Amino acid sequence: MTATTTSPDTIGATPARRTVRPIPTARLVTIELRKMFDTRSGFWMLVSIGVLSVVATGAVLVFAPDNEIAYGNFAAAIGFPMSVILPMIAILGVTSEWSQRSGLTTFTLVPSRGRVIGAKALATVVVGVVSMAVAFAVGAVGNLLGSTITGLDTVWDVSLAAAAQIVLGNLVGMAIGFTLGVVLRSSAAAIVGYFVVSLVLPGILALLAQVRPWFADLQPWIDWNYTQVALFENDTDTAREWAMLASTTGIWIALPLVVGLLFLRRSEVK
Numbered sequence: 001m002t003a004t005t006t007s008p009d010t011i012g013a014t015p016a017r018r019t020v021r022p023i024p025t026a027r028l029v030t031i032e033l034r035k036m037f038d039t040r041s042g043f044w045m046l047v048s049i050g051v052l053s054v055v056a057t058g059a060v061l062v063f064a065p066d067n068e069i070a071y072g073n074f075a076a077a078i079g080f081p082m083s084v085i086l087p088m089i090a091i092l093g094v095t096s097e098w099s100q101r102s103g104l105t106t107f108t109l110v111p112s113r114g115r116v117i118g119a120k121a122l123a124t125v126v127v128g129v130v131s132m133a134v135a136f137a138v139g140a141v142g143n144l145l146g147s148t149i150t151g152l153d154t155v156w157d158v159s160l161a162a163a164a165q166i167v168l169g170n171l172v173g174m175a176i177g178f179t180l181g182v183v184l185r186s187s188a189a190a191i192v193g194y195f196v197v198s199l200v201l202p203g204i205l206a207l208l209a210q211v212r213p214w215f216a217d218l219q220p221w222i223d224w225n226y227t228q229v230a231l232f233e234n235d236t237d238t239a240r241e242w243a244m245l246a247s248t249t250g251i252w253i254a255l256p257l258v259v260g261l262l263f264l265r266r267s268e269v270k
Contacts, residue, residue: 029123066152090174093127099187197224
């Protein structure tokens with residue numbers, strides 16, 4: 001049996017603290033991307049993007065007249081299901097922490113809830129951009145196939161600027177879904193809220209603009225659907241129209257997102 005001696009220099013010394021490095025943001029984004037499609041709902045949402053792009057392209061080839069075989073029509077046909085599916089992916093990417101009851105584990109491993117939500121936002125943007133790239137590629141293949149079948153010249157009537165605005169329009173829709181997910185933190189409530197905001201509210205605002213002339217000039221500044229449609233139709237060309245987009249983005253995305261983040265950071269995770 002040996003005796004342990006203590007050096008006088010070590011008496012009263014403070015033990016060295018272990019330095020823990022924070023998880024890199026790139027790794028957080030990668031994890032959030034994987035979590036978005038690990039569930040069955042997320043997986044089938046991802047699959048439906050490719051399936052519906054092919055179906056929409058096939059529908060244009062089968063039903064459109066020969067003189068309507070143009071890239072713009074393929075992009076419009078594919079864009080409609082994308083505008084519905086992508087916001088659902090954004091919603092589920094946020095609310096899965098509560099619906100799948102994984103929030104306690106997530107926020108224990110990464111206590112900074114702001115970093116987690118930021119990683120989810122970046123993952124949402126990545127999914128949106130990649131999904132639109134796939135959709136544009138499928139539409140391009142359909143356009144080449146259609147011109148070959150009909151024997152007509154291939155028509156590329158969507159410019160790079162118009163394509164960028166279409167991508168931006170879909171990202172705005174995803175941002176609305178993401179914001180609702182942060183504010184409500186319930187998949188069912190956020191999905192219902194999205195359809196109310198995107199389908200019901202625009203009709204109410206349009207009706208109000210018809211019966212109240214003073215509101216007609218105000219509508220473009222507060223109706224996010226109005227500015228999103230302008231992006232899809234490539235009508236956002238002037239500084240005034242971009243200012244309208246900034247206004248509706250601030251009202252429907254930035255402000256609710258800040259409020260939602262404040263409540264989320266203080267809410268109890270179960």
